[in-house]
Amino acid sequence: MQDFFFYLFSALTLLCGTLVVANPFSRNPVTSAMFLVLTITSMAGLFVLLHAFFLAAVQILVYAGAVMVLFLFVIMLLDIKEEQQRRIKAFGLVSGGASVAAIAGVFIFSLSRSKMGPGAVVVEVDGATRPLGRLLFNQYVLPFELLSVLLLVAMVGVILLSKRDLK
């Protein structure tokens, strides 16, 4: 049953991810954003399969909720006209393919060298929220507080950037 859901969610994730980047039917950024929402939601399903329930909730609340609403707001604010078909540069495709091939080489090399396999021991970890919160507020409390400073800096920066008369 879990395997069925794994294949279902990963197929959904990859299909919608492909449609974000290369949609044969529409070149509208709104369509890409909608498929990105679907990708993120099915990835939250994968997180649930990995027993990371809190992260699945955060993924849907923060990513599919806040970040994607921000994306859609900006797309509608910019009011981009239906963009004409621009020719895709061959250089971009070639360099993209080359970098993907390089990463694939590293990935396959490390996967074949590692000792994983059917005999690998799976340590069951309780991914419930309580141990995660304990870890976050004991061992990682300093990075957590630094993160709040980062969010404040980002907020001030965004307000400054969106002022019309930037001095």
Next chain:
Amino acid sequence: MMHAGLEHYLVVSFLLFSIGLIGVVARRNLLVIYMSLELMLNAANLALVAMSRFNGNLDGQVLVFFIITVAAAEVAVGLALIVALFRKRQSAHVEDLTSLKL
């Protein structure tokens, strides 16, 4: 059907990362490039969560929590930059932004 192990999740994460990378390099629309960037971050998150699950260690999930927060901040700043750029240039295409080109 094979039992879904760590390597399955890593393969999915790798494929998603490749899709995002190709989107960043090949697409010309700034907004779509940003969305592809989000895809790559999500692929890294998936690999981290899978590693944390199969190694019995919760540190990976804490790191994913941090990555999601940093990504939200990054999206806010980046989109503000895109809006400011669009006000000046009336375009969100990377081909129209060549002032620094020699």
